Amino acid sequence: MAPPTRKQVVVSVNPKKKPWEQKLPLHNRWHPKIPSVATVKTGQVFRIDMVDWTGGAIKDDNSATDVKHIDLSTVHYLSGPIRVVDEEGIPAKAGDLLAVEICDLGPLPGEEWGFTAIFDRENGGGFLTDHFPCATKAIWYFEGIYAYSPHIPGVRFPGLTHPGIIGTAPSMELLNIWNERERELEENGLKSLKLCEVLHSRPLANLPSTKGCLLGKIPEGSEEWEKIANEAARTIPGRENGGNCDIKNLSRGSKIYLPVFVEGANFSTGDMHFSQGDGEVSFCGAIEMSGFLELKCDIIRGGMKEYLTPMGPTPLHVNPIFEIGPVEPRFSEWLVFEGISVDESGRQHYLDASVAYKRAVLNAIDYLSKFGYTKEQVYLLLSCCPCEGRISGIVDAPNAVATLAIPTAIFDQDIRPKRNKLPVGPRVVRNPNIPSCSYDGNLPITKNPGATGS
Amino acid sequence: MAPPTRKQVVVSVNPKKKPWEQKLPLHNRWHPKIPSVATVKTGQVFRIDMVDWTGGAIKDDNSATDVKHIDLSTVHYLSGPIRVVDEEGIPAKAGDLLAVEICDLGPLPGEEWGFTAIFDRENGGGFLTDHFPCATKAIWYFEGIYAYSPHIPGVRFPGLTHPGIIGTAPSMELLNIWNERERELEENGLKSLKLCEVLHSRPLANLPSTKGCLLGKIPEGSEEWEKIANEAARTIPGRENGGNCDIKNLSRGSKIYLPVFVEGANFSTGDMHFSQGDGEVSFCGAIEMSGFLELKCDIIRGGMKEYLTPMGPTPLHVNPIFEIGPVEPRFSEWLVFEGISVDESGRQHYLDASVAYKRAVLNAIDYLSKFGYTKEQVYLLLSCCPCEGRISGIVDAPNAVATLAIPTAIFDQDIRPKRNKLPVGPRVVRNPNIPSCSYDGNLPITKNPGATGS
Amino acid sequence: MAPPTRKQVVVSVNPKKKPWEQKLPLHNRWHPKIPSVATVKTGQVFRIDMVDWTGGAIKDDNSATDVKHIDLSTVHYLSGPIRVVDEEGIPAKAGDLLAVEICDLGPLPGEEWGFTAIFDRENGGGFLTDHFPCATKAIWYFEGIYAYSPHIPGVRFPGLTHPGIIGTAPSMELLNIWNERERELEENGLKSLKLCEVLHSRPLANLPSTKGCLLGKIPEGSEEWEKIANEAARTIPGRENGGNCDIKNLSRGSKIYLPVFVEGANFSTGDMHFSQGDGEVSFCGAIEMSGFLELKCDIIRGGMKEYLTPMGPTPLHVNPIFEIGPVEPRFSEWLVFEGISVDESGRQHYLDASVAYKRAVLNAIDYLSKFGYTKEQVYLLLSCCPCEGRISGIVDAPNAVATLAIPTAIFDQDIRPKRNKLPVGPRVVRNPNIPSCSYDGNLPITKNPGATGS
């Protein structure tokens, strides 16, 4: 009896090779014209390997120089596109829903390590870039389901491993919508946007650019490549097709219902995270790694109309739906930090959940730094440990209330407030890997440096 | 042997009486001069009763007329202030942390019901007021730990019951900070704030007002009352003292670490919720009820300096910390809706978690309305059921990603997407309690109507 | 709008009064002729109070004299019987299933305490009576959902509160089956039973006895009373009607499907436990208390035939079914002790789960006594804390494997094995309440003393 589910490897990668040297070509843009590299049938269990989101640019060492000078025009390297057909061989069609079940996932054998990094404020930045402008990184090693870091001693936790990116190919019409609205923001954003004063120095959007562009089977430099590269969307933000949604609970046993915009669905995936905290606050914030997914697809014919409701001017303004299953690490006790929408200067914002969450994260960083850690260590930790970021209250004008909940069991000391004074933390390991940092205490308020990669 | 923990009722209320007729007077403002009504010792288990946040203004009936015309200048009615002393009788002092453990809580005996309401857009509004401008309400009945509503059939869920408000009295200095920053927003907010275009018609802030003011033992109309009423902060937003943080997980077994700003700590509590969803989106969005708390206090001397870090120009810019315990209803399977920071008009916002969450909630409402519910019913349900609102990604410019996760077990039908067409839902119960609604399909874009109560 | 679920108190008790002085009479035997004291309708939420199983015989003090001399002929005092009718007033009938949902439960207001006791080996005994022959007790105080004991310092845990007993009235035919099979055991057990050498000195069964008998509305001493008392089954063991099943997870949100043997179902309940460990090993092993239940009934007509399968010579040999809901305290980490079916003398038993479990419990007691506790304290603790007793392997001849899992979070110290030597436990509180104990180290092997109460 042939076991019907024996899984098939449809994309394999060699993590020792460069992204552009892989047998099946990778890509780092969204565009309907990027050809699929494999076809799978519904009901079939198959495996996809992927490189880490930087394609090996960050090394397993003690220096953050690689982080500081990373070329962000090349991320994220994705595996795919994968074309999906049903049992009769009929491909998914625009208007269908593609249901993707994550049967299993993990690091690649022999590559049981990952990294978490803070980007330099002039090259990527992050949610707290005005507080932490200098590039740094932490290396994590995996002991099966657990991760620990020599750079952040005293913590060890099980991974809620997930792909940061999974998405279908956009149609040309959807792609145009993306490019238009993001260009509008890029051009007009600074004069109107309040939040920019808070998160001042990061690019507002990441518009198409030929620099760093990799388009799978399309030969680089060809006329077709040139045309597509100038149109194709960057993979940084999540959008209607799913993409970089960074939902940390999309782990084993989850199901993802993706809208289908082109024949075959042509979904791609990448950006594997051994673990991530809600918000992925340091930007390169998960425990980033290469890895594999075991997937099983189903097609719900006509499912977009049946289950999704457009939320905008066209029928394409939809979002995926997700199902979370019973197989997550569970924690019984949480320490929770709160933030309200008053920023660090004392200024009141109106029901702004981003400001509130920023404040919650800052509160948590300050608190945990009392237990023997540097603030950079905690910022890295909160980016990647299984902490939960919640919008607790969004209606009590003028303060949004956001919370950050941290499972206490990940620490090897009791981090709860206590009556008696804290013991002096024995675990201060000065993070060894900060390269020479050009920022002094008086952080310069820089202008928007423009889109990365431009 | 005298059981040392026999609990003592320090505040009792009669839910049949008006807020101003209670034996121990209630209050609905924050001010250091509101006298404490009782003193408790650390280590002692004691009980506080509270009226619902409207003090009985909303009735257990089928009409939303009470909701439509509610006087919001009078909310929230709080029990307290409670003065806390240690075992030697020495009161909590400014700079201490007050640890409040919630030993138990619940509805008042004989009052096993609650309400969830949508406010009229001209009188309170809510997170989705531009989509749902008409007042409506749902009544919930409790069967022990479970709630169900005749207005939203087919759902039943256990309560994660919690007080929406618990906070210490502010010092005069802190109060001044609040009033100043909120006045600044009220006066200058409209011209600068982006989000106002989305959430256009709600008041930006709720400044002090004598109208509706209740100040506990301070006789109404006295000179002192007049002075305090003109200074005292409204209870709508959560702030540095805790207050209306609406954190839905602060249930049995939780601990709240509140900063102490005045001698005795003088904490107050109210706004009991039988259950609430993250965000409490419809504003009167929890299952609002009268109820009781059983509490136990501890004082961590000097704890503010030890554990909290000011995040602003003065040492007072702090936030409380919370501990969540092992006693929550747990759900194994969740259906998750995603939103990105592109609004309903298709406009791109920059890493705005509020816009992303709004979109996630709208997606969930549309989806669930396919199962036999009106959208108003779902809006009410998502405000009060134990759903989780997460900030999943806050760094991938320009799209923040927010998610709303709904436990599937609260429904009596399978709400997951499926291959075969949905059965026609038999449960459409046209919500009977919408009063005549003056809004038509073309919602008027109103100017900011000013602070409630003014 | 009249809230349809406003609960009604159908049985109230006064814990200050004796069991036989309560307004609605209690009973402590199973018999079809005990008249119902109240009638409830399906769908109605109602409340039943109950005294503790001893009816107040054990006091909140430091002496175990009351435990040592307790009259076990009078237990358990039950509230009921309750007659159940459907919405049309038609009573439950033999052959139906009675579904009882536990909507809520807890201690009686003002009675927030309980006790756990070890019985003297000549008066009740317990699972480990050959190791712990002396009467002792621990008093527990409740702080809302938490319990702690001055007699067992350093532990505090949330209660998984439940009724030890809930059962329907047996038919005369079923009662006869019980009496016959238990008499057979009582008469012939000693010569054939292996386990008796292990658990040697406890009564084999507890046959009907007029001594201590309480029969509700049947006047004591009447002819009818005399007849019924001589037939009525003791409440000690669980049987086909449910009864003393001591399933610790039957807490809030659970449902119990009881077979109906007589018209009206006539169910009774009692023996409230604030908390219990699997096995309730010390016999008076839960945290015993008075308390209340809020219940809602449903009748599944013909449900016995539909859902239950007789497992014996008559259609009456059935067992109830239970549903456990999502509202339990959850623990993330457990320390597990194992036992195999080799007894303390080194003798091999054949797949005997009772022997294996005994060994697991003894292992746990010895282990925990290394952390500053006396063995009596641990025996009491394991009887009442939320520990799980599992049959892990029952097929690998000759060793059954049983396990006892203890949640580590209930202790205020880390009880896991560690590389470095244990700190000397500071918490040895010599249990103060052991009355003079007549047993020396060489425990006398006594003959079966006969049924308690005879």
Place this chain on the structure above:
Amino acid sequence: MAPPTRKQVVVSVNPKKKPWEQKLPLHNRWHPKIPSVATVKTGQVFRIDMVDWTGGAIKDDNSATDVKHIDLSTVHYLSGPIRVVDEEGIPAKAGDLLAVEICDLGPLPGEEWGFTAIFDRENGGGFLTDHFPCATKAIWYFEGIYAYSPHIPGVRFPGLTHPGIIGTAPSMELLNIWNERERELEENGLKSLKLCEVLHSRPLANLPSTKGCLLGKIPEGSEEWEKIANEAARTIPGRENGGNCDIKNLSRGSKIYLPVFVEGANFSTGDMHFSQGDGEVSFCGAIEMSGFLELKCDIIRGGMKEYLTPMGPTPLHVNPIFEIGPVEPRFSEWLVFEGISVDESGRQHYLDASVAYKRAVLNAIDYLSKFGYTKEQVYLLLSCCPCEGRISGIVDAPNAVATLAIPTAIFDQDIRPKRNKLPVGPRVVRNPNIPSCSYDGNLPITKNPGATGS
């Protein structure tokens, strides 16, 4: 920077080869003289592969003929022994505790399938062999973390994967104790044991036998082999050294504290289970598979004396301790079946948890067979799905109460009792793989056929 935890494969197996053809020899007996095949250091993460417990005797097909005629003298094939030394190279010593952490585990790549079987009552039998005497089997296929079976349609569940066997080598003294006590049972058991009337036809013990014996590096047929084979203990039962404890929760993140009896600890492991129910009732009851473990060891010097307490005539009568971590599939709703210690003939047993559990399992089988399954299918299912077998009450003479709790989410239909009649189950798939069965309805009561393999 060399990642210190890069795991090393210390035992690899080829599942296509016979157990005796593997590169590193396997063994199927416990004896101190079986030489270790590899050495590991504490702190090192390493990997051990293992064949399934039968070494490939059961095939992935539709016939149970292989099950019926299996040679049970050869089980279980174990990988090891593994010698453990500390960081300085000093081996574990008798009296130490060996802490083994399970960092990860799973099926072997390409071998994503397993089997569950009922043994013929004359060749192995099982817990319910008197009810299910005929050999049968179900094949399971794995889709990542999920398993499903074509032989038991309508169920799918995540695996709580674990090794059924992990144990240290016994000392000669301990081995002698085992052999003596099991021989005593084998010789004298039938006349004294009550339970044998219930579980009548299975071997009482499995004494040493040269037949089928495999001793690792010891050449078969040599003088040494002959001597050891006649002394070495069978691996069927769990004992003081751990061994076949079949604790279903020993999955990812668990820690096992094993007593050390010989220098180097020399632990072995095998009998991988993709999933198992408590009790593993059908004997070949888990989802049996080949697989791998990733482990990390620690040595607690002198830990036996520090943490274990001998429970018998010698210091060797101890049991391992286990720690269970936060990474298990979790289920919110359970259907629970109860059994009491009255057997199927209606006979009363005294506090016999084995009889009670048998009754609970039989009740569950009968119940679930109402949903379209054959009883054999349910018996197989309850052996291997993540159901929990509890000792609920062990003190209420004469009835022990045992429960079997089944997570309702593993079924694709609602299996709870309901008011309305059951729909006719569409899923009756007559189990196709029962070979000709020589048992008729009147099951012959056979005498004890003696030890397997003799």
